[in-house]
Amino acid sequence: MKEYFKLAWRNIWRNKRRTMITIASVFFALWLALIMRSIQVGSYSHMADGIVEAFTGSIQIHGDGYWEDRTLDKTFAQETSLMTKIESIENVKSVIPRLESFALASTGEQTKGIMVVGIDPERELELTHPDRKLIEGNYFEGSSDGVLVSSRLADFLGLKLNDTLTLLSSGYHGASAAGIYPVIGIIKMPNPELDRRIVYMTLPYAQELYGAYERLSSLVINVENSNLLDKTKKDISLVLDEEIYEIMDWKEMNPELVQQIQSDAAGGYIMLGMLYLIIGFGVLGTLIMMTTERRKEFGVMIAIGMQKKKLGLILTIEMLMMGAVGIIAGVIGSLPVIAYLVKTPIRFTGESAKMFEIYGFEPIMPAKLELSYFLAQSSVVLVIFILAIIYPVNSVMKLKEIKALRS
Amino acid sequence: MKFIEIRDLQKIYNDSEHEVHAVRGIDLSFEEGEFAAIAGPSGCGKTTLLNILGGLDEPTRGTINIGGTNVNELKSSERINFRLNNIGFVFQAYNLIPVLTAKENVEFIMHLQGRPKAERDARTKELLEAVGLGDRLNSRPSKLSGGQQQRVAVARALASKPKFILADEPTANLDSKATENLLDIMEKLNKEENITFIFATHDARVMKKAKRVIYLEDGKILKDEVK
Ligand SMILES: Nc1ncnc2c1ncn2[C@@H]1O[C@H](COP(=O)(O)OP(=O)(O)OP(=O)(O)O)[C@@H](O)[C@H]1O
Ligand SMILES: [Mg+2]
Numbered sequence: 001m002k003e004y005f006k007l008a009w010r011n012i013w014r015n016k017r018r019t020m021i022t023i024a025s026v027f028f029a030l031w032l033a034l035i036m037r038s039i040q041v042g043s044y045s046h047m048a049d050g051i052v053e054a055f056t057g058s059i060q061i062h063g064d065g066y067w068e069d070r071t072l073d074k075t076f077a078q079e080t081s082l083m084t085k086i087e088s089i090e091n092v093k094s095v096i097p098r099l100e101s102f103a104l105a106s107t108g109e110q111t112k113g114i115m116v117v118g119i120d121p122e123r124e125l126e127l128t129h130p131d132r133k134l135i136e137g138n139y140f141e142g143s144s145d146g147v148l149v150s151s152r153l154a155d156f157l158g159l160k161l162n163d164t165l166t167l168l169s170s171g172y173h174g175a176s177a178a179g180i181y182p183v184i185g186i187i188k189m190p191n192p193e194l195d196r197r198i199v200y201m202t203l204p205y206a207q208e209l210y211g212a213y214e215r216l217s218s219l220v221i222n223v224e225n226s227n228l229l230d231k232t233k234k235d236i237s238l239v240l241d242e243e244i245y246e247i248m249d250w251k252e253m254n255p256e257l258v259q260q261i262q263s264d265a266a267g268g269y270i271m272l273g274m275l276y277l278i279i280g281f282g283v284l285g286t287l288i289m290m291t292t293e294r295r296k297e298f299g300v301m302i303a304i305g306m307q308k309k310k311l312g313l314i315l316t317i318e319m320l321m322m323g324a325v326g327i328i329a330g331v332i333g334s335l336p337v338i339a340y341l342v343k344t345p346i347r348f349t350g351e352s353a354k355m356f357e358i359y360g361f362e363p364i365m366p367a368k369l370e371l372s373y374f375l376a377q378s379s380v381v382l383v384i385f386i387l388a389i390i391y392p393v394n395s396v397m398k399l400k401e402i403k404a405l406r407s
Numbered sequence: 408m409k410f411i412e413i414r415d416l417q418k419i420y421n422d423s424e425h426e427v428h429a430v431r432g433i434d435l436s437f438e439e440g441e442f443a444a445i446a447g448p449s450g451c452g453k454t455t456l457l458n459i460l461g462g463l464d465e466p467t468r469g470t471i472n473i474g475g476t477n478v479n480e481l482k483s484s485e486r487i488n489f490r491l492n493n494i495g496f497v498f499q500a501y502n503l504i505p506v507l508t509a510k511e512n513v514e515f516i517m518h519l520q521g522r523p524k525a526e527r528d529a530r531t532k533e534l535l536e537a538v539g540l541g542d543r544l545n546s547r548p549s550k551l552s553g554g555q556q557q558r559v560a561v562a563r564a565l566a567s568k569p570k571f572i573l574a575d576e577p578t579a580n581l582d583s584k585a586t587e588n589l590l591d592i593m594e595k596l597n598k599e600e601n602i603t604f605i606f607a608t609h610d611a612r613v614m615k616k617a618k619r620v621i622y623l624e625d626g627k628i629l630k631d632e633v634k
Contacts, residue, residue: 003515297504300498300502304519305488305519305567306519308487401463
């Protein structure tokens with residue numbers, strides 16, 4: 001066996017230029033594929049994190065039917081026991097209660113339909129960090145009766161810090177709802193849609209406004225490891241009475257985004273497929289050239305007593321060595337580039353940046369280093385390389401020594 | 408039965424347009440220790456005969472029996488093994504493996520036979536010394552002259568301890584000095600080690616040295632001359 005490796009190794013260096021071209025093709029294909037995948041995987045998880053952190057969380061529990069018909073009638077009773085039970089489930093980082101509903105906001109001159117979100121100020125800090133979005137004023141302290149108003153809404157209503165905001169709505173079970181609240185802070189929501197219509201208040205005040213005492217519209221669940229989302233969702237659903245509750249993950253709550261990611265990923269795969277096809281045929285061509293050039297030599301080897309299988313084996317080793325060098329070089333070569341793109345994401349400006357803002361993401365495409373796509377792409381390249389080996393090796397193994405000797 | 412027996416050998420090449428009768432009914436036998444040349448004009452069928460004898464090509468009709476084995480009845484892989492262990496080949500164009508040194512080229516065939524390292528080393532040295540290349544063990548073929556390469560090829564052919572050596576025009580690419588030198592070496596091996604050599608040639612120097620010359624013409628034996 002050592003002998004075969006020696007022979008294979010020396011043959012590789014016989015035609016340095018061609019060997020380099022073969023290795024370079026494999027290297028380049030894999031290098032490009034890995035960088036491309038790192039950006040794709042990175043942007044998708046950037047978007048997912050963005051949407052999860054901006055508002056929806058990874059998983060939400062609602063009263064059954066709430067997501068379809070978001071009324072106060074679909075709220076459910078706030079039970080500490082349920083929250084503790086969910087918190088004790090593996091991979092659950094925190095459980096955040098909310099009461100969300102609609103209201104009319106007015107300041108005398110202007111009136112606008114808005115969304116009121118009643119939050120637990122402490123718990124909300126673990127996920128959406130409304131405090132970090134403050135551009136003026138302060139976050140809730142204790143059982144504050146104040147509200148945080150999103151910046152565009154504040155502009156529209158002409159609201160400033162310490163002004164009062166009047167809210168009108170219909171409450172739980174058709175009761176009427178009204179209240180007056182001091183503005184203690186202005187927040188800038190990254191998603192412009194939300195920034196035009198959100199008002200945060202503490203949960204007890206929201207419950208009082210709507211007369212929905214001890215009731216919630218959602219429990220937002222934050223997970224430790226988003227890769228285990230499906231399992232965690234299943235674990236949670238086991239402790240829920242499905243007559244009363246519904247459970248949804250961020251994908252179900254944001255179908256358009258998921259679809260957009262999927263079609264983008266499909267486009268990426270088509271591009272990769274084309275790249276691999278071109279490189280695969282290129283490699284096949286060089287390997288065929290390499291074997292036809294040496295036909296006579298193969299004929300001599302078979303004539304003096306080398307079995308065709310052994311010859312095939314040596315050739316396979318020889319070619320696989322080149323492929324392996326290309327693959328290893330591709331993996332190693334992509335690492336610094338990906339590491340750079342992780343640290344210094346590609347940033348969008350102008351039109352393309354707007355798309356991101358609609359969803360409330362920072363307009364960047366960060367790369368992400370993940371073992372999975374390294375394994376996947378290296379294997380695909382290896383398989384393609386092996387496919388390219390089959391034909392030339394097989395044709396050598398079918399060689400008629402007498403014909404080969406004559407060539 | 409003789410060591411090598413060829414009976415009623417025929418070879419017809421089926422070219423696209425016409426058939427070529429390269430060998431038309433040859434009966435021929437060789438004994439161990441012969442130093443024989445197959446001679447004749449270009450196209451008379453020397454190479455064809457030698458290739459069939461070496462198990463590289465199949466006859467259209469007839470049988471080849473070597474030391475009791477009917478060569479043309481062997482399967483392809485068996486035939487390769489038969490060649491490995493029984494026949495040494497020397498080609499006109501030397502045909503050494505370019506990426507291996509002189510020593511490795513000779514050793515290669517013993518690797519194929521699975522011989523132990525100590526034996527390989529000893530025999531390689533001995534053979535290369537016998538062909539006068541004891542000082543060029545580590546040279547690649549491209550660094551050797553034609554005559555030197557052909558001597559390595561002879562050493563390689565002998566390495567497997569074959570029953571006989573087939574050489575198709577071994578001197579055709581050599582100048583007279585190298586030819587002389589090569590022939591002397593082969594003659595010595597034949598005399599001292601009783602190694603059987605069968606040449607195909609139209610080189611007068613080879614025919615002169617040969618102890619038996621078989622003249623072919625148009626695929627048939629014209630004359631079989633034992634000196
Ligand atoms: N593969 C082949 N297909 C068709 N015809 C062939 C083939 N090989 C040899 N021939 C023909 O068979 C005849 C004998 O050829 P062969 O090569 O045996 O002659 P040779 O005596 O070795 O000649 P030379 O001295 O030129 O080497 C020639 O007419 C040749 O053209
Ligand atoms: Mg010939």
